[in-house]
Amino acid sequence: MRQLLNGNEAAAHAARLARVEVLASYPITPAAPVMEKITQFIAEGSLKCNFVRVESDHSALAAALGATMAGARSFLITNSQGLAYMSEVLYHVSGLRQPVVMAVVNRALAAPHSRFPEHGDVVAQEACGWVQLFCENNQEVLDSLLQAFRLGEDERVRLPVMVNYEGYIQSHTRETVDLPEQEAVANFLPLVRRPVLDVNNPLAVNTVTGPELYIDYKYQQDAALQRAGEVLQEVSTAYAGLTGRDWGGPVTGYRLEDAAIVLVAMGSLVSTARIAVDALRAVGEKAGLLKVRLFRPFPAAAVRESLRAAEAVVALDKNIVYGAGGALARELRAGLYGLATMPVYSYILGLGGRDVGVEDLTSIYRQVREQLGAGTTPAPYQWYGL
Amino acid sequence: MELINSLADVPETELFTGGHGGCRGCGAALAVRQAMKALGPRTIITIPASCMATIGGSGLSTAWEIPFYHSLFECAPAVASGIRAALDIQGIKDVNVVSWAGDAGTADIGFQSLTGAAERQENIIHVCYDNETYMNTGGQAGSITPYLAVTPDTPGGKPTPRKDMLAIMAAHHPAYLATASVAYPLDLIQKFQKAGEIQGFRYIHILAPCFKGWGIREDQTVQLARLAVECGLWQLYEEIDGRRRVTVIPERRIPVREYLRLQGRFKTMDEAAIAALQAEVDRRFQEVQS
Numbered sequence: 060m061r062q063l064l065n066g067n068e069a070a071a072h073a074a075r076l077a078r079v080e081v082l083a084s085y086p087i088t089p090a091a092p093v094m095e096k097i098t099q100f101i102a103e104g105s106l107k108c109n110f111v112r113v114e115s116d117h118s119a120l121a122a123a124l125g126a127t128m129a130g131a132r133s134f135l136i137t138n139s140q141g142l143a144y145m146s147e148v149l150y151h152v153s154g155l156r157q158p159v160v161m162a163v164v165n166r167a168l169a170a171p172h173s174r175f176p177e178h179g180d181v182v183a184q185e186a187c188g189w190v191q192l193f194c195e196n197n198q199e200v201l202d203s204l205l206q207a208f209r210l211g212e213d214e215r216v217r218l219p220v221m222v223n224y225e226g227y228i229q230s231h232t233r234e235t236v237d238l239p240e241q242e243a244v245a246n247f248l249p250l251v252r253r254p255v256l257d258v259n260n261p262l263a264v265n266t267v268t269g270p271e272l273y274i275d276y277k278y279q280q281d282a283a284l285q286r287a288g289e290v291l292q293e294v295s296t297a298y299a300g301l302t303g304r305d306w307g308g309p310v311t312g313y314r315l316e317d318a319a320i321v322l323v324a325m326g327s328l329v330s331t332a333r334i335a336v337d338a339l340r341a342v343g344e345k346a347g348l349l350k351v352r353l354f355r356p357f358p359a360a361a362v363r364e365s366l367r368a369a370e371a372v373v374a375l376d377k378n379i380v381y382g383a384g385g386a387l388a389r390e391l392r393a394g395l396y397g398l399a400t401m402p403v404y405s406y407i408l409g410l411g412g413r414d415v416g417v418e419d420l421t422s423i424y425r426q427v428r429e430q431l432g433a434g435t436t437p438a439p440y441q442w443y444g445l
Numbered sequence: 446m447e448l449i450n451s452l453a454d455v456p457e458t459e460l461f462t463g464g465h466g467g468c469r470g471c472g473a474a475l476a477v478r479q480a481m482k483a484l485g486p487r488t489i490i491t492i493p494a495s496c497m498a499t500i501g502g503s504g505l506s507t508a509w510e511i512p513f514y515h516s517l518f519e520c521a522p523a524v525a526s527g528i529r530a531a532l533d534i535q536g537i538k539d540v541n542v543v544s545w546a547g548d549a550g551t552a553d554i555g556f557q558s559l560t561g562a563a564e565r566q567e568n569i570i571h572v573c574y575d576n577e578t579y580m581n582t583g584g585q586a587g588s589i590t591p592y593l594a595v596t597p598d599t600p601g602g603k604p605t606p607r608k609d610m611l612a613i614m615a616a617h618h619p620a621y622l623a624t625a626s627v628a629y630p631l632d633l634i635q636k637f638q639k640a641g642e643i644q645g646f647r648y649i650h651i652l653a654p655c656f657k658g659w660g661i662r663e664d665q666t667v668q669l670a671r672l673a674v675e676c677g678l679w680q681l682y683e684e685i686d687g688r689r690r691v692t693v694i695p696e697r698r699i700p701v702r703e704y705l706r707l708q709g710r711f712k713t714m715d716e717a718a719i720a721a722l723q724a725e726v727d728r729r730f731q732e733v734q735s
Contacts, residue, residue, distance in 0.1 A: 080530075080531065080534040081527060081530045081531055081534065083523075083526075083527055083530070107534070108534070109530035109531075109533055109534050111523075111526050111527060111530050111565075112565055113523055113526070113558075113561055114557060114558065114560070114561030114564075115557060115558070115561070117519055117520060117523075117557075117558070118519075118520055118522075118523030118526075118557070118558045118561055119523075121516065121517065121519075121520035121523035121524045121527065121558065122523045122524065122526050122527030122530070123527060124524060124527060125491065125514075125516075125523070125524035125525060125526065125527025125528040125530075125531070126527035126528065126530050126531040127527075127531070128514065128527075128528065128531075129489070129527070129528040129531035129532055129535075130531055130535060131530065131531035131534055131535065133527070133531075147517055148517060148520070151516075151517060252535070254531075255512075256489050256512040256514060256528060257512060258486065258487045258488070258489065258511065258512060258540055261486075261509065261510060261511050261512045261513070262512060262513075263501065263502040263507035263509050263512075263513045263515075264512075264513065264514040264515065265514060265515040265516075266499075266501075266502035266503055266504065266505075266506075266507060266515060267499050267502070267503045267504070267515075268503075268504060269503075269504060271504070272504055272505070
């Protein structure tokens with residue numbers, strides 16, 4: 060069934076179709092409408108779910124964790140300050156290997172205070188051990204959330220998943236979204252209970268762990284996160300069998316075959332970059348695009364494979380790791396390390412909602428082509444559009 | 446419900462067993478052991494950062510015979526809320542869900558999630574085992590550390606009075622509220638029995654001395670807990686739907702001086718301060734007992 064939905068509505072429908080059993084969330088702009096929509100589903104009886112009306116984002120994730128440990132499928136929504144406030148709980152959820160799914164409606168972190176989009180909130184949580192997926196449009200928000208439950212709950216993974224989309228650009232902008240049938244989703248996403256806190260099988264969870272065990276747990280956790288990249292490909296393929304929509308695995312290339320300069324982006328910039336690539340191709344430029352769908356685990360092998368034939372790479376970062384540059388650029392450089400002389404040009408742009416249009420991306424492309432032609436060494440990173 | 450009326454009738458089964466990592470004379474371990482006698486095996490407990498979160502297990506060993514989760518400091522009542530929501534959606538009705546925190550996990554760093562859960566009238570039991578200091582990190586002062594108590598970070602005595610946590614929790618109108626003491630095990634066990642029968646948010650505050658923090662000998666834990674009741678500083682009562690019932694009337698009233706002078710932490714209190722505290726205790730005793 061096709062409907063005109065904004066990103067938040069798409070996320071809420073995904074939660075309904077996934078038959079989430081516990082929703083624990085605290086209202087935050089611009090994510091709050093997801094919570095309102097789901098509580099509306101609960102009120103009208105189209106979703107059987109217990110809503111825990113927590114007093115903070117910290118408690119939201121704590122409650123979702125408790126619910127998942129007690130065997131329920133749990134969901135929540137947050138962003139920005141709320142995500143930062145959850146930080147220590149994020150580590151508990153991943154360390155305990157609990158498949159909580161969270162929609163993150165990306166928004167800039169204060170100070171200065173901002174209500175507008177960028178990826179700084181989720182990039183700040185890069186080390187927390189969650190799978191981090193980015194979506195370029197509202198259909199992908201719905202589809203990725205459904206895939207997130209299956210991915211996180213997979214026996215080989217058993218990890219929490221964040222599904223990212225941008226505030227306002229996606230959360231409040233309507234697009235046509237195709238909703239799969241409930242029955243089909245139920246087959247794709249069967250409810251399997253694996254309670255950790257179970258009176259019939261009592262376990263002590265998160266006991267004090269000394270040096271003789273801690274690092275081994277961490278090895279297993281990291282190995283599981285790495286496996287998530289492989290399982291994502293399987294899940295995407297299975298989902299394509301259900302709906303005909305295949306968002307690919309960790310990365311997807313666009314017009315890469317003979318591309319000389321490849322733009323690399325995550326989130327809503329991907330759609331803009333696709334149009335920019337078409338515009339550049341129309342005037343004879345050998346432009347290409349690499350969409351990074353999976354930020355954690357970072358798919359370095361897939362990135363290397365996709366970019367092997369390129370002359371240069373342009374990282375478009377809607378985030379700044381202060382004093383270090385863009386997170387995507389850093390990952391690309393690390394992932395491409397050893398690949399001869401592949402230069403990575405790094406641009407910081409669009410922070411706090413600063414608009415980035417097709418012309419901005421074609422302009423960046425031309426700047427890079429000139430620098431490449433002049434044989435200059437790429438700067439560690441540069442700001443665009445100040 | 447048949448209340449356990451003699452120590453001989455207390456179930457022998459231990460759900461918090463021997464071999465735990467608590468100090469000899471640990472008031473917190475006593476409180477848990479007694480409470481578990483009433484709560485029984487169909488209980489899920491979550492305990493935030495505290496001595497109690499660590500002494501029940503280490504590495505691959507545990508003293509717990511029930512599901513136990515060592516949660517983050519701020520959020521045991523929120524975790525318990527999530528557990529309850531999950532059990533409800535699965536139709537599991539006969540499990541006690543308990544968040545069990547120290548004074549910091551209840552009144553200070555954990556207060557936000559506690560007041561949230563209490564306001565929502567979550568169907569959980571929150572327990573505060575109160576040793577009146579941040580004992581897991583060496584005994585620093587917190588908001589319900591008594592006035593003038595000497596701690597590592599209040600070496601001249603704590604400059605502010607203890608926050609009235611019971612009044613704060615009573616203001617949430619819980620379904621059940623009680624005070625308890627490790628020196629009165631039958632009273633404590635009966636209160637957990639009642640709490641287990643009642644639906645809604647339940648709050649039990651247990652005075653559980655820590656010999657180290659209090660500057661007493663390890664064999665004086667129960668003695669001091671009893672003296673706290675006998676001097677009237679710690680009164681044992683319960684409130685159901687806001688109606689208070691005193692459950693233990695001390696057989697003899699002793700001056701607070703006798704209680705204070707046994708402890709190292711009140712060594713800087715002078716007679717004037719003790720007299721002022723005595724007056725306050727007398728006033729409060731009248732108020733509660735009447």
